[in-house]
Amino acid sequence: MKIKQTEFVISAVGPSQYPEGDLPEVALAGRSNVGKSSLINKMLLRRNLARTSQQPGKTQTLNYYRINGELFFVDFPGYGYARVSKSEREAWGKMIERYLREREPLKLVLQLVDVRHPPSAEDVRMYEWLSHYGIPMIVVATKADKVSRSQWPKHLKVIRTSLGMPGHVPLVLFSSETGQGRDELWSMIAQAAGIPLNSPSEPANNAQETENNG
Numbered sequence: 001m002k003i004k005q006t007e008f009v010i011s012a013v014g015p016s017q018y019p020e021g022d023l024p025e026v027a028l029a030g031r032s033n034v035g036k037s038s039l040i041n042k043m044l045l046r047r048n049l050a051r052t053s054q055q056p057g058k059t060q061t062l063n064y065y066r067i068n069g070e071l072f073f074v075d076f077p078g079y080g081y082a083r084v085s086k087s088e089r090e091a092w093g094k095m096i097e098r099y100l101r102e103r104e105p106l107k108l109v110l111q112l113v114d115v116r117h118p119p120s121a122e123d124v125r126m127y128e129w130l131s132h133y134g135i136p137m138i139v140v141a142t143k144a145d146k147v148s149r150s151q152w153p154k155h156l157k158v159i160r161t162s163l164g165m166p167g168h169v170p171l172v173l174f175s176s177e178t179g180q181g182r183d184e185l186w187s188m189i190a191q192a193a194g195i196p197l198n199s200p201s202e203p204a205n206n207a208q209e210t211e212n213n214g
Ligand SMILES: Nc1nc2c(ncn2[C@@H]2O[C@H](COP(=O)(O)OP(=O)(O)OP(=O)(O)O)[C@@H](O)[C@H]2O)c(=O)[nH]1
Pocket: 030, 031, 032, 033, 034, 035, 036, 037, 038, 039, 051, 052, 053, 056, 057, 077, 078, 079, 142, 143, 144, 145, 146, 174, 175, 176, 177
């Protein structure tokens, strides 16, 4: 995916603030600190477009990023903060549930889990909740660079088993440090969103190379 233009659009607190139009949306869910903002920045090759919330666990907004005028990334508020009150947690749940149930442009959810640790009870709940809505999902195991290569299969197996993921749900290893998983994720996102990986006006990399060599 060639990133031509990226832009933070809005921190939406509810449906009236969601962008109009029908650009496909790809949502990102996961615990606070799992690496959602880092993944967005790596996917978009921007150092600091998506920032960590100033008040972790408090931000109850859906953050919209527009890419190439072709699709949106929608960053969910992170879950898993012990200090969040019951009413805040409920407000969070209501907002997410309504979004998942009603948001027509939503094409794909990336659920992020930390590859180092078995999924938490909240990760499992989130996964079950997302599956319930029948929205296409990819589980992304973040921080791959923090686990040695030889240990990857073991960790991935724990994730798949703990979440109860059927074989057809993709599980992608990702690192925002090394860029591992970036190409694979882009091709899955483009397919789910129904957008071309390379726009017709732009030859794919290998086509360009062929032309240059010729
Ligand atoms: N080594 C390594 N560190 C990472 C990776 N992804 C994220 N981190 C680090 O993990 C911490 C949290 O990353 P964020 O991207 O801010 O996490 P987040 O999920 O957006 O957190 P909230 O916005 O609080 O929900 C930061 O210190 C990142 O530098 C990764 O792939 N590898």
